[in-house]
């Protein structure tokens with residue numbers, strides 16, 4: 078570890094009480110859906126753990142994910158996370174720049190070989206040899222491969238790193254891919270969201286530090302503790318969905334009554350995230366609570382799934398021409414078939430009247 | 436592209452294009468044939484072809500007393516799943532939104548749990564229908580592959596819809612994708628098999644009415 082002190086030592090130095098650690102451990106236990114009895118063990122192992130060396134790489138991204146973490150409205154959480162980890166490299170947050178910054182990265186990698194965690198936000202461009210995003214003279218691909226080589230695990234923070242996100246949206250001009258598409262020999266934990274929930278980032282890092290292992294993941298590489306349920310499963314507007322009461326526009330009677338937003342395009346039923354339970358801004362609200370449907374930002378390719386305002390049960394846009402062509406062909410075939418039948422009928426009746434005449 | 440995108444996109448486009456093509460082909464192929472081809476004079480005092488047609492449609496909604504005893508179950512069960520299907524297909528809000536997106540028209544729906552209950556009844560009724568078809572010697576004799584395929588194409592959307600709503604068996608997005616794919620299969624099969632009766636029953640019953648009326652026969 079770059080820092081020989083334990084988390085407990087550091088917290089004590091900074092005047093963080095034992096009670097605060099216990100409280101944090103209890104929060105972590107509940108957030109990660111662990112039994113309440115686990116919180117004491119967590120507090121103990123947290124205190125004894127070495128600070129986790131973290132190298133944070135920013136690729137094709139908007140810095141929203143870093144903002145989500147650092148501007149979270151729960152400073153105790155933010156403090157706690159920065160007490161748990163030794164953030165050895167983060168372009169946005171570190172004071173040094175240029176060669177000194179690169180040296181810090183290499184040093185952290187060297188000193189913590191096999192033990193450091195790489196956090197990535199942003200997707201990796203592969204097109205044209207990855208020229209679309211580079212820093213310190215290296216393409217994102219090179220930096221990622223070099224940094225991930227001796228890492229314990231990779232955490233892809235945000236939908237761009239997890240699934241390609243907005244840079245990867247059609248027509249994907251930079252050939253952007255997710256971290257998981259490049260790194261195949263290390264555990265990759267995805268914490269998608271645009272941005273992801275700060276508590277999900279913090280909780281996952283804390284779990285790694287405490288237990289030294291990757292939490293349970295779903296088939297898309299997301300920690301089940303935060304991405305186990307859909308927004309719809311936990312949505313407080315669900316009773317209105319079940320009763321068939323829907324807002325039809327954003328300022329109608331239904332919207333004012335807080336009815337379900339399915340008809341105005343809510344993607345909650347197919348979106349796995351913890352927004353409806355952990356919420357945002359320190360648990361104040363989340364998009365559906367503020368009157369906007371879920372846009373499904375923690376799902377792969379959410380940007381390419383049609384309009385945010387189109388109901389989930391409708392077909393994706395762009396099929397009008399195909400159906401019209403099918404209908405036109407049907408009309409032509411039907412008319413043709415009827416015309417042939419009529420001709421046969423006429424020929425038949427001419428034949429029979431000739432026979433009758435003869 | 437994941438399964439749900441494929442279902443909501445290419446699969447549905449293809450299915451609806453085939454549905455439009457096949458349905459219009461068959462409907463126009465029949466409706467553009469010459470009308471009023473019965474050459475013989477109508478029996479004296481027989482009703483007008485129009486009222487005979489109407490009578491043909493209405494009277495056939497209910498079987499004759501003589502057929503009631505033997506065919507009661509088939510008849511009632513037929514009504515149950517047809518009405519059930521109509522309620523589930525046309526009064527479930529997500530379905531109404533699908534139709535609104537296609538044709539721009541919509542109407543109020545029913546609460547989801549009512550639809551769910553009707554869906555369960557419909558599924559049970561459909562199972563009873565196929566059990567009856569497979570166990571009754573007469574029905575078995577007159578059943579063709581078309582009958583069985585049409586049943587499967589009708590049953591699958593009901594089954595997958597119920598599974599999706601109750602989140603049973605797989606993740607919701609997989610179930611809803613399978614539901615849409617099963618509906619796509621239904622649309623593709625619709626014009627070419629017996630499902631087409633949804634449109635054609637009106638015309639065939641009307642023609643029966645006209646023929647009977649023309650001859651002065653009692654419907």
Ligand code: SF4
Pocket residue numbers: 308309310312313314315316318336337338339343344345346365370371
């Ligand atoms: S608002 Fe969205 S997530 Fe909430 S019940 Fe309605 S559809 Fe489900």
